[in-house]
Amino acid sequence: MAKGVARSRRNRMMQNPYCHWCGRRVRYWKPSRGETLPPDFATIDHLNSRNQAKPRPEGGRWVLSCLECNMARARAEEQAKPTEEHWRESGRYPRLRGK
Ligand SMILES: [Zn+2]
Numbered sequence: 114m115a116k117g118v119a120r121s122r123r124n125r126m127m128q129n130p131y132c133h134w135c136g137r138r139v140r141y142w143k144p145s146r147g148e149t150l151p152p153d154f155a156t157i158d159h160l161n162s163r164n165q166a167k168p169r170p171e172g173g174r175w176v177l178s179c180l181e182c183n184m185a186r187a188r189a190e191e192q193a194k195p196t197e198e199h200w201r202e203s204g205r206y207p208r209l210r211g212k
Contacts, residue, residue: 130155133176134186134196135207152181 130139132153141155158178178186182196189196200206 129177131177132179132182133158134178134182137179139177139179150180152179154180156180156183158183158186 130141131137132139137153139153139155140151144150144154156178157175159175186196189198
């Protein structure tokens with residue numbers, strides 16, 4: 114099952130390898146076991162959180178996210194705050210990418 118889905122995700126990553134949240138370019142490779150991943154490593158961020166602050170991308174319940182944003186969002190969820198508030202507090206506003 115789901116093999117085609119995984120492949121289309123990867124294809125979409127390669128077409129637009131940028132973090133949905135901060136707009137940085139992300140990198141992806143198959144990590145080896147125990148490998149420490151960099152903050153710009155590509156992750157799939159599932160939009161099933163109650164703090165969803167942005168509209169869903171067309172056709173999907175996931176976006177490409179760098180590891181750093183993915184973890185920041187996980188922390189934000191723990192504290193039940195929108196991700197944008199954490200950015201505001203930390204002074205780390207995402208760079209907005211014109212489409
Ligand atoms: Zn990011």
